Amino acid sequence: MLAEIITIGDELLIGQVIDTNSAWMAEQLNRIGIKVHQITSISDNQDHILRTLHEASGRARLILITGGLGPTKDDITKQTLCKYFETSLIFSEEAYKNVGKLFSARGVAVTEINRLQAMVPANCKVIPNSNGTAPCMWFEKEGVVYVSMPGVPFEMKGIMEEEIIPRLLGSQEKVIIHRTILTEGAGESFLATLIEPWEDSLPPFIKLAYLPQPGMVRLRLTAYGTDRDALQLAVNKAEKELHTYAGKYIFGFDDDTMESLVGRLLREKGKTLSTAESCTGGNIAQLITSIAGSSDYFKGSIVAYSNEIKENFLDVPHQILVDCGAVSEQTVLAMAGGIKQRFGTDYAIAVSGIAGPGGGTAEKPVGTTWIAIATPAGTIARKFLLGDHRGRNIRKASVAALNMLRRNLMEEI
Amino acid sequence: MLAEIITIGDELLIGQVIDTNSAWMAEQLNRIGIKVHQITSISDNQDHILRTLHEASGRARLILITGGLGPTKDDITKQTLCKYFETSLIFSEEAYKNVGKLFSARGVAVTEINRLQAMVPANCKVIPNSNGTAPCMWFEKEGVVYVSMPGVPFEMKGIMEEEIIPRLLGSQEKVIIHRTILTEGAGESFLATLIEPWEDSLPPFIKLAYLPQPGMVRLRLTAYGTDRDALQLAVNKAEKELHTYAGKYIFGFDDDTMESLVGRLLREKGKTLSTAESCTGGNIAQLITSIAGSSDYFKGSIVAYSNEIKENFLDVPHQILVDCGAVSEQTVLAMAGGIKQRFGTDYAIAVSGIAGPGGGTAEKPVGTTWIAIATPAGTIARKFLLGDHRGRNIRKASVAALNMLRRNLMEEI
Numbered sequence: 001m002l003a004e005i006i007t008i009g010d011e012l013l014i015g016q017v018i019d020t021n022s023a024w025m026a027e028q029l030n031r032i033g034i035k036v037h038q039i040t041s042i043s044d045n046q047d048h049i050l051r052t053l054h055e056a057s058g059r060a061r062l063i064l065i066t067g068g069l070g071p072t073k074d075d076i077t078k079q080t081l082c083k084y085f086e087t088s089l090i091f092s093e094e095a096y097k098n099v100g101k102l103f104s105a106r107g108v109a110v111t112e113i114n115r116l117q118a119m120v121p122a123n124c125k126v127i128p129n130s131n132g133t134a135p136c137m138w139f140e141k142e143g144v145v146y147v148s149m150p151g152v153p154f155e156m157k158g159i160m161e162e163e164i165i166p167r168l169l170g171s172q173e174k175v176i177i178h179r180t181i182l183t184e185g186a187g188e189s190f191l192a193t194l195i196e197p198w199e200d201s202l203p204p205f206i207k208l209a210y211l212p213q214p215g216m217v218r219l220r221l222t223a224y225g226t227d228r229d230a231l232q233l234a235v236n237k238a239e240k241e242l243h244t245y246a247g248k249y250i251f252g253f254d255d256d257t258m259e260s261l262v263g264r265l266l267r268e269k270g271k272t273l274s275t276a277e278s279c280t281g282g283n284i285a286q287l288i289t290s291i292a293g294s295s296d297y298f299k300g301s302i303v304a305y306s307n308e309i310k311e312n313f314l315d316v317p318h319q320i321l322v323d324c325g326a327v328s329e330q331t332v333l334a335m336a337g338g339i340k341q342r343f344g345t346d347y348a349i350a351v352s353g354i355a356g357p358g359g360g361t362a363e364k365p366v367g368t369t370w371i372a373i374a375t376p377a378g379t380i381a382r383k384f385l386l387g388d389h390r391g392r393n394i395r396k397a398s399v400a401a402l403n404m405l406r407r408n409l410m411e412e413i
Numbered sequence: 414m415l416a417e418i419i420t421i422g423d424e425l426l427i428g429q430v431i432d433t434n435s436a437w438m439a440e441q442l443n444r445i446g447i448k449v450h451q452i453t454s455i456s457d458n459q460d461h462i463l464r465t466l467h468e469a470s471g472r473a474r475l476i477l478i479t480g481g482l483g484p485t486k487d488d489i490t491k492q493t494l495c496k497y498f499e500t501s502l503i504f505s506e507e508a509y510k511n512v513g514k515l516f517s518a519r520g521v522a523v524t525e526i527n528r529l530q531a532m533v534p535a536n537c538k539v540i541p542n543s544n545g546t547a548p549c550m551w552f553e554k555e556g557v558v559y560v561s562m563p564g565v566p567f568e569m570k571g572i573m574e575e576e577i578i579p580r581l582l583g584s585q586e587k588v589i590i591h592r593t594i595l596t597e598g599a600g601e602s603f604l605a606t607l608i609e610p611w612e613d614s615l616p617p618f619i620k621l622a623y624l625p626q627p628g629m630v631r632l633r634l635t636a637y638g639t640d641r642d643a644l645q646l647a648v649n650k651a652e653k654e655l656h657t658y659a660g661k662y663i664f665g666f667d668d669d670t671m672e673s674l675v676g677r678l679l680r681e682k683g684k685t686l687s688t689a690e691s692c693t694g695g696n697i698a699q700l701i702t703s704i705a706g707s708s709d710y711f712k713g714s715i716v717a718y719s720n721e722i723k724e725n726f727l728d729v730p731h732q733i734l735v736d737c738g739a740v741s742e743q744t745v746l747a748m749a750g751g752i753k754q755r756f757g758t759d760y761a762i763a764v765s766g767i768a769g770p771g772g773g774t775a776e777k778p779v780g781t782t783w784i785a786i787a788t789p790a791g792t793i794a795r796k797f798l799l800g801d802h803r804g805r806n807i808r809k810a811s812v813a814a815l816n817m818l819r820r821n822l823m824e825e826i
Contacts, residue, residue: 013449015440027428036426041452071602189484281702282695289694300722303698303714
């Protein structure tokens, strides 16, 4: 089954809001074998919505629509759906009960505007929305299913998981299998040359895509067919063969991240970690603790955003800060040793750098970053020359630091 | 001038990558008065790309294309552009020089595959890409401009800022002005009822949209016309009038965030801040330090992910942890006092909660979060009942904590 996604909202077209809904919905649909053919973002304009619905209905049998359904006046989606399905709005007792239930749980009174939310096109089926007041509407017309959902990601996700995916399941014939292989240490073009013979040997129903990201290149295999077992076997075989060409660069699979891999290794070894962060400002700790259960191996962090904190709480000698500066090999080595000692952990990460845009000098330009890893066997440090974008420098330094620790835990260095 | 954005890549349609390029490009175009009419994401498929280009050219005079331009084999965009513009690929000395320059700066050898990157459609103008090897191509056909850029955000942004925006400037007639007003403390439907008379009084060329986010509702005014000064005056007037209806809920404008507002207030007052974080795991420190220059007022943080760290480094009495638990009013009050005292700051934030998915009890379910603010005048704490999604709980707790401090700095409590 082919699907299309239509996201409605002026905020998408002026760039105020990034459309994260489409990627999430596409992933859910793919998992149950429904392929997304096109994603279209359009404004809150009746003619534009009507034309886009019409065009999409010629290409797909499932059309998911998000946005344009709120308690407020920027909502024209329902009127447009009425026009498209040649019907009019009626009051839905079911939708109104849902509003009442949600508001009483929050201890808030229902306003007249919420009553308007319970008005829905007469020929739709109202689908429960357990996280919000806007109703979800399911239409069928000439063999095409249309589902209109609110654009608030949290509400849309609840509706998709609880109601839409279960309804779509069971009628699928086509199967899609994805496998993503994460590599680090080789650039995209170097890797492409290296694995060219392997790529040429892939069967026609397996597609390869390169997805570069800061610090890594992800290779995605997509197999498309009807026999799940046969596809899975072919993908497993291709993955195994890839190892003979590029095994040394492979570090993870699918949804793996540096922080999840580091967490897994620490858990397996029964070891603990702490971090001492200057330029990354807590971002490494935040990545590590984004993983559920990380308190089993992560004890904590000191974000030392001033020299005084580095001296008094990480035991960096005053003279090192004076002689070598806060961004230096000596400082990060002392920071890593200091936090490991103080927090009593087996491993520690320390980072100090110039994230920018200010603070650079001729000798130490913006992007200069020192990273140290303290281990039971000793402490190592490495210098990185990142770029001149603050946010990107923070992200790159965080990934590089986690990768240094990961390599160490893998006993690769 | 109307524009459309086409983003190409299977990774977008299977949900592996979120299309952040479109929002960024749309924002840049809006700033120079170019309105984006539609954003379309499609797969790496020649027929689909050709049809989408054809359709877009009937609606817009500027078409920005990203994706499908890498050193590797998943690249079919250039061949498709040749077909669309009825031409063939030729070798571009200019594009090849750019590849050589970039690689020598990185100390990497040019591979045969990079030579292929210098092949471009004969009738395009090659636009420099200072951040990558894929060429940017500018085409003109029947009054429509087409710009094809690589999909790597960093490369696309460099090209847009350095080359495309300057070329598009100067020929604009239409003007778009946006003003976003940030509110907190009132739900969307309550706010809508409150400001309805104001909304009804808006002139027809000013549009209002509601953009709810965790912890806040953003109201966006968009004015569209030809006279910039007249539009600006009308928007200023509307904003001023909004204050009489909802002034007490307004806390910021446009790109303001809780962290930028807190930073501005601390800077103005010449005061310093530290944080003690448990469940937020460094996310508050990371938000604060995402602001350039934050080292002027932020001294650092202790992420205390274990009770032992709370006791030994934040001076939370052992008995409090035993009697009240780590997620309690007494614990966050002690944490806030401890970090303020130890780091010698004027203000401090402390957070302890159950982010989930594990760790909840009947008495303290997942989402239970205590936040404390230490100020020169004393320490206050407040309990929040957030949801059951780990990532969302961390974000909500971070915004709530920054907002508590912001209110305090504004002397509203």
